[in-house]
Amino acid sequence: MPGKIKVKVLAGRNLPVMDRASDTTDAFVEIKFGSITHKTDVCRKSLNPHWNSTEWYRFEVDESELQDEPLQLRLMDHDTYSANDAIGKVVISLAPLLAREANNAKSTATPHGGAVMSGWIPVFDTMHGIRGELNVIVKVELFSDFNKYKTSSCGVQFFHCPMIPPGYRATSIHGFVEELVVNDDPEYQWIDKIRTPRASNEARQVAFIKLSNQVQRLVGLKAAELGANAVVGYQQDFDLEGEAGVVARAIDRDRREDKCDKDRGSPRHARHESYGGREPAQASHAQNSSLNATSTPLGIHRRSSDSDLSVTPKGGSLNTSAGNVGSGGGAILRPSMNSNNLDMLEYPFLTMTEYPPGFIVHIGGTVCARSVKLADGGEGAARAAWWAELRTELRAHARALRCNAVIAYTENTAICEDVCVLSASGTAVVINLDCDFNAEPEPTSAPAVPGARSLEESECEWCSVAHVPYSPGAGPYRAELAVCGGCRRARVPTVLLATCAKPSKLVSHAKAITLTAVAARVRRAPPTSEPGARDISDQLPFLEYELHKLLLAKLRMQGANAIFSLQTQIAIGERCVMALASGTACRLAALPPPTPPRIKASENDKDALEIQKALWDSFAANRLANGFDVGVPEQSIGGALPELEGEEAPALDLCADKDACVLELDEAEDGLRWSIFDVENL
Template identity: 45%
Template sequence: MPGKVKVRILAGRNLPVMDKSSDTSDAFVEVKLGSTTYKTEVYRRSLNPYWNSEWFRFEVDDEELQDEPLQIRIMDYDTYSANDAIGKVYIDLNPLLQKDSKHVLSGWFPIYDTMHGIRGEVNCIVKVALFIDANRYRQSSCGFKFYYCPRIPEGFICEGILGFVEELVVNHDPEYQWIDKIRTPRASNEARQTLFSKISGEVQRKIGIKAMDLGGNAVIGYQQHFDLEGESGIVVRGIGTAVKITKISSLKYPLRTPEPGETCKSVSPTPQFQNGSELDGASESTNPKLNATATVRRLSDSDLNHKASQSGSSSSSSGAPISSNILNVPPISKLKISPEKLQLLEYPFLTVKTFLPGLIASIGGIVSARSVKLLDQINNPDDPETRDAWWTELRKEIRSHKKTLGCNAVLGYTETAYINDEICVLSACGTAALLKTSETDIETMCNYYNNTNNMKENRDVFELKGSTNQSRGMCHLCHIPYQESQVPFPTNLMTCAICHKGKVPDVLFMTIEPCDHIPITGYGTLIQARVCRSKRECKGETCAKEISDSLPFLEYELHRQLLTKLKIKGMNALFNISIQISFGDNMLVAVATGTGAFLSALSPPSPPKISSGKGILCSKLNEIQALISESITRNRELYKLSHKNEYRREKDEKKSEVNKIVNRHDQTNNMYINEDKEGCVLLEVDDTEDADIISLMIDSDVPRGFDICNSEYLPGKERQFMSNLQMFAQVYRAKLTSHKQFGHQFDWIIQSLFVKFRALIPCCLTDLKFRIDIPESDLIQITVTGTSVGMGSPLLKTTGRQRSTTIHTDHADELLFSMDSIEERNKENSPESNENKNFVYHTFPKEHCGIELTPLSYVPGAYITPYLGNLDFFFIRESSSIREYGGLSGFMHNFMTEVFAIVRSHVSSLGGNAMTSFHVTQLLLLYNPHKNQAQCLINVAGDVVLVHYYS
């Protein structure tokens, strides 16, 4: 028998009153794992029972350990009637199966009931003992590690990227297996929650087996989704990147010398929680970017310095006092992927969004594929082959797009599905890129990168006014990977403004995070496009055909809005783009969100120009053109995009005729994008409605003291991320009287976030994620999650390894938040500059308490060691007394608070003090105001970590 589980129930507290005559409860506990169930004794007449039970022992195989959750059910004993249920606790045993785990968890767990919420707590201890199993044909992946973080985990080095792994499991939905007359909400909800936990473990187990077959020991960038198909069943999908990683703590490696007075402080954990993974007492930089990019990147920089010292160059990178004494460190060339390996991969897709310097040769752009399917065409709902065939079609299409762009991999790959009734819209998206597959190329890049940084140290780059990014070694990321004579889509190609050798596009869209050392000028901000279209009320194949025909125009409209807003902001690149398409009975909506920035290698964007049609007054057009010009001037000042060294456009370049023409938009909106001889974006206006739409593309300014983005780092300001993380998750529902109001809903949401976090300024609202649902006709539901990060003061000098971005420090007070009006850079005594001096900038906390939840994959001002496993929760909450909660908003607020409390309790029981990469993948809210009923289903997940802070 490969595994033994021991459980001990100690006590309970704050239980609800179940016996009204005595205002107490007669509580006992049922412990179930698989088909085996144990019971404690009944503790009479107490709301705080003390069972102190014996150890309950379960002998199960490793497959059951991974699939089955441990269920702890608290019951109230009744002599003459059926026992009443108080609530349940689901415990995932997978984190206890890892080799470096303590194999034990303990603590107080909230008792959760799907009808009443949290009803007290139970204290228990769970231990797992694993036996050695040398069976090569076993059907489990016990001890295999999964990471939701879209990067190499902190404290690890990556020895090999092995490829894309995926799995899909289908099962019946218990909600649709009950007869309405005998259905009980609690029984149905608990059956669904149990099934969701089992399928989630099954998907992880099967993906782990596939990754082990590839030679890997971990999956990073893991994504898991629940597709609720109604009567067709439940589909759980998982994708990730199989890698082979090695723990750095087992190697001898250098760390930065700590700053004077800087100490490392770990919160809450005792040394036994660290499992020998301490960093030998060495402290790290307080640079938030340094902490965020993981120890593996510090190691890579040190490794690069070591290589550079062998070739006669200096052994220190830009401003980083890191020793070059490297012992037993795997070289960076182990990260290489051979050309044969990439060609053998069926799908060279990577779900990772952050990469080491030197791995990416160039970025081609976004590739995407979408498809509309009918669920009623599935012959056998239990057969996953039909769904597998659907996703295979999209992956093949993505692979062909990647090849067209001259790339060999797709980075930041994601797969999403939106289901409404019997129609399903499948989407796949990623960034086509050319990875360096030659060891010689990587060695050359390492040496060139170090030589460039060493030259930087001999110059006072912070005295250069209006200079662009000096990291010339990484401008190759912006170079096109395809031949100039074989441009696969309409674009304007220009000479790189840094090296003046390679060709670059006029704009660059990506689904990955801002790359390390990519040349960026100024700093970025959030860019969002929203489209809402009418749809006929139809069903079945007719509705599917209409949605399928509308998707190309919908995507074109998104691209048009993104391009126009980006140019109005004075930027030329978008990072971490996320696109969601949703539909209802009479609406079809799409939202694209990204973080805009100005890449120094690309040419400055040309301002959009208005071209009028018949029947439009020139005064109206002049007013719009003046508004656009004013916005561009203001944005260049706000985001420090001062182009004093404007790059000359290559007018002698031969431009293809395809660059001059872009397909006309559909007849319902006669405004389209075109490009004139100078490459400017033309907005053609044929009526007053078009003029109003153009005016809406000019976003309102971000209030002074705030920054906003949907990436983990704000380009240009990542070094100022300090502390005071505040995660938020909110649900908005609104009735739309007209489709024009759709975009205003997002503006109102963002403005409300500014109001709620006004006490934390200066801060940055980062890693924003939006989910759009249409539960009823003309009813829109928007779920937004993110985190607020406190911003520190601009630093005149840098310590430790830094990102090579342009930081103008000739007027340090003007670096941040000059957002009320346009001020001149040379006026130090301007009123706006004096106002900035009143900011109380954030600093790293001297101490920290509680359990941190954050959607970021790092914690500013801290480092992570170790990772304690990943957790995935699916909660269902139902109530028939919504008015008692203060309405639907009160019900949702109460439910979300309970979800966060349960997650924190499980993190604490594993010995962690934070959950990173926390995300919400599913939120279904059903509301019947006439019956005073509501039901909500939510899926949350993340990585449990132990975070060490600096004091």
């Protein structure tokens, strides 16, 4: 979809003094897009110049260049007998204007004059910071193009928010999309040795913007091929690999959305170029039954080869509508996901963290996969294969938990020299794709008499989200399970860790706290080449175990039993490797309340009794400060929470069969002091 860009520079203000003799500036602007450059007239001897010219500077470009290239406005100071001095630069991405204009270009009801952006924009210099402002007008006009081999994704809107944005409603989910682009880093090019620091910084800044626009365009193309008109939960990262180059990555979840008309309150479809200017037909919503604990868990039978979500899943159970393909010859609309074809997806991942009620049926737990690689250059296909391995492993973990999707999915990297640690994490859940994506959260309530409902109705209870999706004896590993505190029938974990936000359906105490845990290990090999990568690979499992153990200890001492919005990050230095975990801790009513930690020691050890009492005092003080000592949470749950009875410290229990947090005591005084110090800081 080729287009036309028109730019008008009106004025500038608060410019710096560039001519010391007259304390003024002779300012002019260079407008550049791609390989074409225009210049304004010189406004002499003014720190607040005004260009009275009514001339529009025009650029006619093709569709791929329109999305990849940024609009650059360089503010210069004119010198007669020497080279012109650079004041600063304005770099504008045209993506917001392109998305708006692509929808307007398909409308034939009313004429339109293009998408316009105007106002005062700060002028930035990489050496001195903000150096004044420019008042500009930018207008983008697109020409209608029905070429099905187009290389632009104009019309696909991108949302970085973790949920469906306000004013929109989702009608379907199409699939997980990822893209990766590798490019040379301008800082490591040979020309960087002879150019000025300002030129080097600007070259890198423009290179990053071009990479960002290119990745977004390629993601939009994949979204359009799937039949989506919006991308929600868009995540973009840059991996700086030194001389190996720069890697731009993007992951997201494609959706078809309707934009709500604020005046009438009725839904109106945002037009997409795939429809050729026509309004899309409403897709029929299949009323499939919701997934529940009594049904056969999904996620057992899936393809093991097809990873491209644009390939139509096997089988004839897809819900498609007849009016999905327009006459304009645009991209073919693929069928959206539902509970029937979700099993066929290679990567059933969702990047959003907040979901409507009824979407999450059961939470299986947090799943994570890491890999250590050597960044030795190469094409993007090799790096894409690295991430594909992690996603396949993550999907296997979700299947082992009897879950059919991974939500709140994120990808992170840690790079030191040529050693790169790749991390992929998310929350394995059982989801219901046939729920109402636009339902508003309702006040959570529980039945007054537990067990009074049928088994089918029990899945609608407030506690069903916390029920484990697997049978107690058929789990992938030995897990501590307890009877649900709500329905008193199903099984729940004693501690719940999730990377997503807390579902509104789960009842919890009103207060939530932030928990942070840090673990570190010293590197035993040089930080570069294969020995360094092997050393990190050997230490990562132990580092994660220490981090997990410390996080659970802090969670227990705070009187909480669940962590949501959990984020874990690995940092690599020349001498050590660190792991950081942070999240929001809360007290769920469905999960059993945590018990204070107990010490394993001899009966005659007085120091152990003192530490045991200190542990209990700290545990009780934390519960009181967090509001977890109240029997009934903010929302009624049909009965008080089971709490520890009595205010005095319990007697030292040395039974090994009890559920206890064990603190090993050393006879040395230093070990005893460390134990007391650690208790006070939990």
